[in-house]
Amino acid sequence: MAKMTRGTAVLLGVGLAAGAGVAGAQTLNLYTARHYDSDEQLYSAFEDRTGVEVNVLQGDSDQLIERIEREGEASPADVFMTVDAARLRRAEEADILAPVESEVLVERIPSELRHPDDLWFGLSERVRIVYYDTEVYDEPPLERYEELADPRFEGEICIRSSNNDYNQSLVASLIEANGVEATEQWAEGLVDNMARTPQGGDTDQIRAVAAGECSIGVGNHYYWVRLALSDDPADQAVADRVGMIFPNQDGRGTHRNIGGAAMVAGAPHPEAAREFLEFLVSDEAQKLFSAGNNEFPAVEGVDPVAVLEPYVDYTLDDLNVAVLGENNAEAVRLMDRAGWR
Amino acid sequence: MAVSAHSLPLFTRMALAARRAGLWPLMMAVIALFVALPVLTVLGHVFVPAPEIWSHLASTVLPRYLVNTAGLALGVGIGVLVMGVGTAWLVVMCRFPGQRIFEWALLLPLAVPTYVIAYAYTDFLQFSGPLQTLLRDTFGWGTGDYWFPPVRSLGGAIVLLSLVLYPYVYLLTRAAFLEQSVCVLEVGRTLGRGPWKLFGTIAVPLARPAIAGGAALALMETLNEFGAVQFFAVDTFTTGIYRTWFGLGERTAAAQLAGVLLLFVLVLLLLERVSRGKAQFFHTSSRYRELPQYELAGLRRWLAVIGCGLPVVLGFLIPAVLLLEMSLTAGDQQFGWSFLPYVFNSISLSTIAALAAVGLAVLLSYGVRLAPSPLTQAAVRVSAMGYAIPGAVIAVGILIPLGWMDQQLYALLRGEFGWNVGLLLTGTGFALVYAYLVRFLAVSYNAVQASLTKVTPSMDAASRTLGKTAGGTLRRVHAPIMRGSLLGAGILVFVDVMKELPATIILRPFDFTTLAVRSYELASDERLSQSSTASLAIVLVGIVPVMLLSRAMRRSRPGYSEPGG
Numbered sequence: 001m002a003k004m005t006r007g008t009a010v011l012l013g014v015g016l017a018a019g020a021g022v023a024g025a026q027t028l029n030l031y032t033a034r035h036y037d038s039d040e041q042l043y044s045a046f047e048d049r050t051g052v053e054v055n056v057l058q059g060d061s062d063q064l065i066e067r068i069e070r071e072g073e074a075s076p077a078d079v080f081m082t083v084d085a086a087r088l089r090r091a092e093e094a095d096i097l098a099p100v101e102s103e104v105l106v107e108r109i110p111s112e113l114r115h116p117d118d119l120w121f122g123l124s125e126r127v128r129i130v131y132y133d134t135e136v137y138d139e140p141p142l143e144r145y146e147e148l149a150d151p152r153f154e155g156e157i158c159i160r161s162s163n164n165d166y167n168q169s170l171v172a173s174l175i176e177a178n179g180v181e182a183t184e185q186w187a188e189g190l191v192d193n194m195a196r197t198p199q200g201g202d203t204d205q206i207r208a209v210a211a212g213e214c215s216i217g218v219g220n221h222y223y224w225v226r227l228a229l230s231d232d233p234a235d236q237a238v239a240d241r242v243g244m245i246f247p248n249q250d251g252r253g254t255h256r257n258i259g260g261a262a263m264v265a266g267a268p269h270p271e272a273a274r275e276f277l278e279f280l281v282s283d284e285a286q287k288l289f290s291a292g293n294n295e296f297p298a299v300e301g302v303d304p305v306a307v308l309e310p311y312v313d314y315t316l317d318d319l320n321v322a323v324l325g326e327n328n329a330e331a332v333r334l335m336d337r338a339g340w341r
Numbered sequence: 342m343a344v345s346a347h348s349l350p351l352f353t354r355m356a357l358a359a360r361r362a363g364l365w366p367l368m369m370a371v372i373a374l375f376v377a378l379p380v381l382t383v384l385g386h387v388f389v390p391a392p393e394i395w396s397h398l399a400s401t402v403l404p405r406y407l408v409n410t411a412g413l414a415l416g417v418g419i420g421v422l423v424m425g426v427g428t429a430w431l432v433v434m435c436r437f438p439g440q441r442i443f444e445w446a447l448l449l450p451l452a453v454p455t456y457v458i459a460y461a462y463t464d465f466l467q468f469s470g471p472l473q474t475l476l477r478d479t480f481g482w483g484t485g486d487y488w489f490p491p492v493r494s495l496g497g498a499i500v501l502l503s504l505v506l507y508p509y510v511y512l513l514t515r516a517a518f519l520e521q522s523v524c525v526l527e528v529g530r531t532l533g534r535g536p537w538k539l540f541g542t543i544a545v546p547l548a549r550p551a552i553a554g555g556a557a558l559a560l561m562e563t564l565n566e567f568g569a570v571q572f573f574a575v576d577t578f579t580t581g582i583y584r585t586w587f588g589l590g591e592r593t594a595a596a597q598l599a600g601v602l603l604l605f606v607l608v609l610l611l612l613e614r615v616s617r618g619k620a621q622f623f624h625t626s627s628r629y630r631e632l633p634q635y636e637l638a639g640l641r642r643w644l645a646v647i648g649c650g651l652p653v654v655l656g657f658l659i660p661a662v663l664l665l666e667m668s669l670t671a672g673d674q675q676f677g678w679s680f681l682p683y684v685f686n687s688i689s690l691s692t693i694a695a696l697a698a699v700g701l702a703v704l705l706s707y708g709v710r711l712a713p714s715p716l717t718q719a720a721v722r723v724s725a726m727g728y729a730i731p732g733a734v735i736a737v738g739i740l741i742p743l744g745w746m747d748q749q750l751y752a753l754l755r756g757e758f759g760w761n762v763g764l765l766l767t768g769t770g771f772a773l774v775y776a777y778l779v780r781f782l783a784v785s786y787n788a789v790q791a792s793l794t795k796v797t798p799s800m801d802a803a804s805r806t807l808g809k810t811a812g813g814t815l816r817r818v819h820a821p822i823m824r825g826s827l828l829g830a831g832i833l834v835f836v837d838v839m840k841e842l843p844a845t846i847i848l849r850p851f852d853f854t855t856l857a858v859r860s861y862e863l864a865s866d867e868r869l870s871q872s873s874t875a876s877l878a879i880v881l882v883g884i885v886p887v888m889l890l891s892r893a894m895r896r897s898r899p900g901y902s903e904p905g906g
Binding site: 029035036037055056057058059060062063066067070071072073074075076090161163168197198199200201202203204207208210211212213223231232328329332333336337339341 | 397398401402463467468469473474483484493494571572573574576580583584586587588589590591670671674675733736737740741743744745747748751752763764767768846847848849850851852854858862863865866867
């Protein structure tokens with residue numbers, strides 16, 4: 001017992017010293033679910049411009065939300081940043097966000113990428129696309145997400161588990177477009193078409209397509225970009241062999257999700273938080289922010305990384321991303337019922 | 342053994358004072374409550390009715406969770422027992438080539454976190470991985486032309502988890518074999534028992550508390566496993582808890598699932614206890630000499646080498662080589678000086694947590710011995726529960742009460758003194774160390790407890806008759822006998838904290854990154870080869886204490902004499 005208090009006293013001391021730093025005037029405390037090494041550049045660019053130092057706490061979105069909630073009024077969090085619309089929605093439901101009034105943000109970010117009452121703002125876009133094996137299909141084998149459930153693809157499709165946020169958001173968008181009943185039938189059809197038990201991450205699906213384990217895969221676009229830009233020739237070969245389909249071009253557009261940020265309610269440094277958010281929509285920051293994970297910048301007119309330029313004019317589903325969060329729980333249940341692991 | 346030797350005098354004084362005042366049961370209840378608070382907080386949700394979500398779970402995913410969890414526990418249980426007890430017996434009782442090396446090498450897989458062995462092997466063995474690609478290219482096979490065991494499966498999870506968890510059983514069982522008096526074994530031999538019978542009828546029953554303790558650790562580690570089973574595409578209760586909590590947003594149902602998991606663990610522990618019956622195993626003789634070893638010859642020698650070699654090669658060497666290869670070709674781009682703070686953070690956290698966990702474990706096990714009562718027994722059971730609860734659930738269980746206390750402190754200090762101290766408990770290392778205690782007290786407690794049963798009650802009685810106080814008995818009689826086990830307990834916790842992930846991620850202070858966190862951040866972003874650098878570093882830092890442990894264990898055997906001194 002005595003040892004424990006001594007031990008914790010040491011750690012507590014360290015914590016207090018850090019706490020004092022956190023409480024200083026020229027700081028911004030960021031809770032983020034993004035973890036790209038290039039984000040460091042973003043923070044130092046902000047520091048250079050404003051003199052405000054950025055303290056970072058990285059973690060899983062849901063757990064960061066839980067933590068902010070528990071820290072309550074005493075929370076040091078100024079800005080919360082995450083990579084999935086449903087998580088922003090969850091933060092909103094947990095009452096931990098505060099609106100930011102800023103003409104800059106409203107002007108720069110398209111309305112479907114931000115919260116109707118300015119509770120959060122989308123900063124980059126990612127699309128969930130379909131991959132196919134070019135050695136099996138000369139032409140793209142399908143044009144719409146709905147076709148993934150078509151019996152003609154029996155035993156051909158690789159997709160990851162329904163535990164995954166991105167699949168949950170995709171299904172949430174399908175619920176909005178086609179209703180619960182039709183989407184459940186679709187999920188059942190998709191489960192029948194699966195080449196294997198859902199496993200691994202998005203990159204694993206792309207690799208499985210390139211290895212011939214399945215001829216069609218589903219994954220976010222940037223995992224392909226990462227393979228294409230890799231130094232490893234084997235990765236490049238994977239990227240070369242698979243083709244990409246941006247589904248539903250003739251209809252509502254390809255499903256998109258966002259990386260976004262919000263000010264935390266009761267933020268100790270609300271001015272710095274607003275400045276930081278406004279900085280994130282500047283041309284300079286948008287480039288860094290989107291390049292960190294090869295995403296599409298949310299602000300129009302800012303170019304994505306070169307390899308994505310051919311795709312900037314594709315039609316994306318202009319459903320307000322807030323809806324993805326609203327339908328999330330229903331989507332999970334629906335996938336459970338369909339037996340989607 | 343700086344740990345206990347240094348702390349015992351203080352501890353003894355406390356023990357003495359508490360004993361005089363009859364405070365043991367009270368103190369134990371306080372400790373138990375402290376450690377159980379987060380678990381109880383979570384379980385508090387159990388009584389809130391949530392029928393609708395339960396009928397959804399029961400009709401969809403629950404049967405799968407049950408089958409997978411039971412299958413995984415059974416498979417890993419058998420795997421760790423066979424590997425752990427078998428190798429422990431071989432290295433203690435037999436002589437064969439490389440036996441001295443295997444003695445410590447068998448502990449090495451302990452340094453490999455479950456998620457790391459999962460990363461290393463699945464990438465290597467899956468359909469699109471290098472091995473199967475090579476096979477296809479060499480033999481011209483196509484999809485479906487051949488069968489290869491699917492690594493992402495229940496079977497894969499059982500094999501790979503067993504390979505890194507068996508050292509818990511090996512460690513405790515070997516210590517127990519070493520602590521066994523040579524007399525019992527010699528009596529067995531005189532009575533005409535062969536080696537197999539000796540093993541089955543004397544050594545194993547005597548070592549049973551230790552074996553059960555090791556297996557319980559391995560099983561609880563299995564049950565709360567998240568990252569690895571997720572990777573193996575096996576849905577268990579624990580992945581179900583995460584999904585229900587975070588995917589479905591059903592906090593209550595998730596806590597109830599955690600309650601079911603806990604019940605599962607309690608039943609397991611109870612079964613072991615009941616099957617042991619009223620039998621209690623104490624050594625009544627204290628003649629310790631070098632144990633007489635069987636000299637293995639012919640085919641048996643090589644079978645023994647293979648038996649001890651396989652777990653080390655599969656559980657340590659191959660993953661280490663795979664990680665090394667990955668980190669050399671495409672490792673962490675930030676590797677360099679920036680890695681030092683990660684290493685420092687990992688080591689200092691682990692050390693503090695280990696000291697605290699061993700201190701509490703000694704208090705608790707000694708308390709049960711001194712004042713055995715339903716209250717103290719219950720206190721111990723309750724405080725060891727945390728090991729079976731998923732780390733993220735514990736973390737949330739800690740955030741709820743500590744967060745509340747922080748609010749009160751914050752309001753008080755701000756209101757009364759105008760100080761803005763921020764979050765004293767949840768914003769600092771306090772919450773982290775607390776979480777580790779809750780998670781790993783069972784580890785240190787089991788080790789300490791197993792070794793305390795080696796001290797016969799007659800020794801206590803003799804010591805007390807000779808005028809030693811309870812504290813004096815602890816220091817003069819128990820401590821020398823238990824030294825090795827105490828060190829072992831501390832090192833086990835140290836290594837466990839090094840590897841711990843979910844609680845560390847949620848509860849860590851600002852800008853505070855450990856090796857495990859770094860490895861996870863990259864891996865969760867599907868940058869496996871980059872995460873290999875941090876994973877390798879965890880393994881390397883973990884090896885050092887594991888080696889120390891092995892050395893200390895050998896020396897701690899009563900009757901051990903230093904060669905040449």
